[in-house]
Amino acid sequence: MKTVSTNNVSADRHDDHKPSGIGRWLFATNHKDIGTMYLVFSCIMFFIGGAMALAIRAELFRPGMQFFDPGFYNQMVTNHALVMIFGAVMPAFVGLANWMIPLQIGAPDMALPRMNNYSFWILPFAFTLLLGSLFTPSGGPAGGWTMYPPLSLQSGNSFPMMIFAVHLMGASSIMGAINVIVTILNMRAPGMSLLKLPLFCWTWLITAYLLIAVMPVLAGAVTMLLTDHYFGTSFFNPAGGGDPVMFQHIFWFFGHPEVYILILPAFGIVSEIIPTFSRKPMFGYDAMVYATASIAFLSFIVWAHHMFTVGMPLAGQMFFMMSTMLIAVPTGVKVFNWTTTMWKGSLSFEPPMLFALAFLFLFTIGGFSGLMLAIVPADYQYQDTYFVVAHFHYVLVPGAIFAIMAAVYYWLPKWTGTMYDMTLAKWHFWVSTVSVNVLFFPQHFLGLAGMPRRIPDYNVQFTDWNMVSSVGGFVFGFSQLVFVWVIIKAVRGGPPASAKVWDADMPGLEWSVPSPAPYHSFDTPPDVH
């Protein structure tokens, strides 16, 4: 693909001069500092959202009401989703983009550093607003993260707080997306044509376009909710000629591309890691780019598969069923290419590779259950059961989140300059992988047996698998403390990592700078052939 002929880092270390004090972070414009803040923020949100998940699993450990009233349970379900999607997974990907895209394309920084600062610092305010709503007299939002009217309109004082929090999160991710697009299109090192771009950058470029296409649609939908509630409009109010079902159509027009926003960067990460630890170039690089673009295009025309049961003409159901199944083709191309990259490779199993392999297997399970859900007559059975919960947690937890962990284990030595504790990281991997399956696999059985989602109590016939799932949940939750411990240990010190870090011949520009990456890198653009 490409080789690097110059190493621009000189010995005088002027490139390592950092601003001091709290101002370094408050007024940060350095892509590495902002990337770090994004990653730390998303880690905190991951634990807050995780605590809510454990509250849910504790309540569901056995039938009957244990700890909370149903209203609080609903608040936990709603906020768990909002925090994990907008607070944990999306900022983690933006943090990785901030850290790695300039290093991968040989740019000195992101194209718009000041906007980069704004887009990060909006987030703490957004989540203070969202989480603060839990302490209002009527409690936090409890109508589900999808905010369907009329239920969401009945949530009291938390309603406008949730709406404005969503507006802020949207503004933040739109700014982040614009930054990524301008950086990738304008700041590539000379000679790096688009089809030499690392796949992580490619998937992020496409994700960024998805973000600016659909986050504003979500902003519009929640604005309509707001004006329906406070200004007497009737977008979704039948008394004034509106239709609540239309909210679902507009919401899922955002919502389906959103699930690809949550997974495409993960595809990019896995496409970086598997070639490294297979010691082979990526099989079918061009096909991977086109597959990503096809998935992004298809994501815009499948939204109604989230709402087959609200009623639509047969032709509509057929269209949305077929187009949804079509997505399996480019996704299949990707899974095929990852597998083929490993074929006859010199595999080794360091923690990033382990997480990438778990991603490959477990994401595919989530993909298959997605295909089952796409079948209209079957969907009438699965709709709003734990089968759906199992499906989207398989694609998001051992899918998106495992890919984020793989990325952290892959690039952490480049960030800290030290090698982390491999043994502990492998423990983290094995405990997480076993427990995540104990946690989510039984939910398939519960769903097929008819257990509905979003309820705090259930029929006694569902007890056994719920207990198993809760045990898995607690083990998975607490095993993430190992992850944090590995990172803290590595930040504090450890055996120094080389510039290449991994014992493999990787083409990426990020491996041409020393570890830790100097504060200012690529002041002069590298040469890429």
Next chain:
Amino acid sequence: MKQTSNRGLVMQLLLFTAGSFAFGFALVPLYSVLCQVWNTGNRWYGTQTAEASVIERPVTDRVVTVEFVANIPHAGAWEFKSQVPSIKVQPGKLYSTSFYARNLTDRAVVAQAVPSIAPQTIARYFRKTECFCFTPQNFSSGEGREMPVRFIVDPDLPLDVDRITLAYSFFDAPQVAAVSR
């Protein structure tokens, strides 16, 4: 390689974003048009306007059950019910029935009934010549009254349909003018 300046590209992308925001709102009329074209979605298309003229041509060998449902969506202070739960009708023949509503508050209220027909795909075969849902209804305090509906089921009603549900939701209509599609 030719490339746009950062400023130019940012302006393009901001324009793109603004376009997406506008598109979100444009979806509202867009869905209405598509639903009308495909005769789906909102179940009351054409159900809130009176038929100009209907010609009776009864189909004597076919019977369809029409069910009546009366809903009060919020905890409004209304009594609202259908005089009969259902009637058996012959397609092509004009029938009339009535709903009863009573204002349980001690002040005058304006109300609007919004009809809905199930199954939703046959709304256009259900024609009303008179209905209290066409206009907002004024009620003085404590007033109750019968409100008539006259309808005809089109003889072309698909053969697999033998049961039609006509449901009304009765809303307080402070911002009266509302409605009327």
